[in-house]
Amino acid sequence: MTEATDAHKNAAATLEARSWGWRYATRRRWAMRGVGLRIEPGERVLLLGASGSGKSTLLQGLGGVLGGADEGETQGELLVDGQSPTAARGRVGMVLQDPDTQTILARIGDDVAFGCENLGVPRDEIWTRVRAALAAVDLDVDLDRSTAALSGGQKQRLALAGVLAMRPGAILLDEPTANLDPGGVEDVRDAVAAALDATGATLVVIEHRIDVWLPLVTRVIVLGAAGGGTGSEGETVVLADGTPQQVLGARGAELAASGVWVPGHPPALPPSPSRPPGETLLEARGLTVARKRGLAVAGPFDLDVRAGEVLGITGPNGAGKSTLGLTLAGLIPAEGGRVSALPTLAAGEKSDPFRWSSRALLTRIATVLQTPEHQLLAKTVRDELSVGPRALGIPEAEIAVRVDDLLERLRLSALAAANPYTLSGGEKRRLTVAAALATRPRMLVLDEPTFGQDATTWAELVGLIARLRDEGTAVVAISHDETVLAALHARRVEIGR
Structure with a gap:
C-alpha cells in the first residue's frame, strides 16, 4: 500500500445520496425515495425524523448491508467517496441499536479483531489496533474475557471498538444508546467523542432522544416520513438541514409537531390514574x-x-x-x-x-x-x-x-x-x-x-x-x-x- 493510498484510507469519508430510494422486496411502498443530501468529510451529523421516515434504511444503505436485488429494489445512487458502498469496503463502520446482534465471537479480543481480519490487515497490526480501540472506548478488560459476560453498555462499547479498529472514514450509529442506563449512555457518547477527536472521522448518528448528542454534532438533518404528506407519495423530504441552533432553535415547534424529539418541546402526557390500584x-x-x-x-x-x-x-x-x-x-x-x-x-x-x-x-x-x-x-x-x-x-x-x-x-x-x-x-x-x-x-x-x-x-x-x-x-x-x-x-x- 502506498503512502498516498494509506492516507486516503484513514481520511474522513464523504457520504452522498443522489435521488436515492429503497423498497423492500416484501413491500409495495418505498421505505425511502428521492432523497438527496451530501455529508462532507469530518462533519458530525445528527439524523432525525419521525418513526418510519427511513433513517435506518439510509444508514444501512451507506453501510452496504441492505442486500442485493433479491432483498429489495433501489433507485438513484448512494456514494461513499464517490463509490458505491459495497465497493468502498472498510470505509464505513456501523454500530446498531442492539449490541447482541453485533457480537460475533466468544472472546473480546477476537470480536474486536474480526473486522480487521476481513479487511486483510496484517496480523501483527491487528492486535495493535485491537488494544488501541479498546483503550479509545475505555473498555479495560482482558482480551480473553467472554463477550457474554459484558453488560449492555459494555457490549455497545465493544461494538464501537470493533468499528474503530477497522479505522473507517465514517462512523454510522443507529440509536447506539437504546436500552442503556444513563451511565451507559454517557459512556458510549464519550467513547464516540474520543474516537472522533482521535481520527477526524465523519459521523452520522440516529437518536430519538437527542440531548446527549447535541454537544457533539455540528449539523442536524431531519427527514420527513415517506408518503407522510410532506411531499409526493413515496418521496422522502429533507424537512430541515443546518446547525443544531438553526434547526432545533428556529424550527423547534414545527419539528416537534411532526414527531421529532426537540428539547423544550415535551410530548403530551396522560392524565393521572382515574382510580386507586385494585386487588x-x-x-x-x-x-x-x-x-x-x-x-x-x-x-x-x-x-x-x-x-x-x-x-x-x-x-x-x-x-x-x-x-x-x-x-x-x-x-x-x-x-x-x-x-x-x-x-x-x-x-x-x-x-x-x-x-x-x-x-x-x-x-x-x-x-x-x-x-x-x-x-x-x-x-x-x-x-x-x-x-x-x-x-x-x-x-x-x-x-x-x-x-x-x-x-x-x-x-x-x-x-x-x-x-x-x-x-x-x-x-x-x-x-x-x-x-x-x-x-x-x-x-x-x-x-x-x-x-x-x-x-x-x-x-x-x-x-x-x-x-x-x-x-x-x-x-x-x-x-x-x-x-x-x-x-x-x-x-x-x-x-x-
Whole structure:
C-alpha cells in the first residue's frame, strides 16, 4: 500500500445520496425515495425524523448491508467517496441499536479483531489496533474475557471498538444508546467523542432522544416520513438541514409537531390514574432470579403486582431487571422463593405461572421482550397480530375486528401486509406491544416499551398503557426512561448491582 493510498484510507469519508430510494422486496411502498443530501468529510451529523421516515434504511444503505436485488429494489445512487458502498469496503463502520446482534465471537479480543481480519490487515497490526480501540472506548478488560459476560453498555462499547479498529472514514450509529442506563449512555457518547477527536472521522448518528448528542454534532438533518404528506407519495423530504441552533432553535415547534424529539418541546402526557390500584393479581416472596440455574443475578424480592397499577422496575444494565420480568411473566423459573398468581389471575391454574401452558399464559400474562425480533413469528404484520387470538380459537371475524383496531391504535395500518422484519425499530416495538394486547390479558410485562419511538408515537404508546392501567390491567414496566415511569405514575422497584 502506498503512502498516498494509506492516507486516503484513514481520511474522513464523504457520504452522498443522489435521488436515492429503497423498497423492500416484501413491500409495495418505498421505505425511502428521492432523497438527496451530501455529508462532507469530518462533519458530525445528527439524523432525525419521525418513526418510519427511513433513517435506518439510509444508514444501512451507506453501510452496504441492505442486500442485493433479491432483498429489495433501489433507485438513484448512494456514494461513499464517490463509490458505491459495497465497493468502498472498510470505509464505513456501523454500530446498531442492539449490541447482541453485533457480537460475533466468544472472546473480546477476537470480536474486536474480526473486522480487521476481513479487511486483510496484517496480523501483527491487528492486535495493535485491537488494544488501541479498546483503550479509545475505555473498555479495560482482558482480551480473553467472554463477550457474554459484558453488560449492555459494555457490549455497545465493544461494538464501537470493533468499528474503530477497522479505522473507517465514517462512523454510522443507529440509536447506539437504546436500552442503556444513563451511565451507559454517557459512556458510549464519550467513547464516540474520543474516537472522533482521535481520527477526524465523519459521523452520522440516529437518536430519538437527542440531548446527549447535541454537544457533539455540528449539523442536524431531519427527514420527513415517506408518503407522510410532506411531499409526493413515496418521496422522502429533507424537512430541515443546518446547525443544531438553526434547526432545533428556529424550527423547534414545527419539528416537534411532526414527531421529532426537540428539547423544550415535551410530548403530551396522560392524565393521572382515574382510580386507586385494585386487588393483587400476582405476588413474589423471597424471590431470587437467574438465567442459569444456580447463578442468581438479583433478589430476594417481596413485591405485589396489582390490577390498575404500573409497577416500574429500574436499575443499571446487568442488574437483573429483564430476568425479574421474565420470572414474573412465567417464562423462566424462580431461582429461589416463589411467584404466585392469586385466584383472580390464575383462574383455575396452578399458582406458579411457570407451570402454566402457553395457552393459559396468553389470556393471563402477556410479555413484550426487550428485543422485538426475539418474538416475531409471522410473515406479515396482520398475521403477527392474529397469532395469539388464533391459538385461543377465537372466530376469524372477531380476530379481524381486534387486529384492525390494534393496527389503527398503534399506527400500523399502512404496514399490515409488510414483513415484520422490514419494519423500523420503533415500528417493531409497537407491533410487539399490539400483539401482546391482541389476547386481552389481565397482566402485561413490558421490557423497554417505548424505545425507538418518535415524540408522537411515544405519547400515544404511553397513553395506551395508561388507559389499560385505568381499565384494570396490571402492568410491569421495565425501563431506563424515567419520563415513562413518571408519566404512568409507576410504583418503583429499584434493582442494584
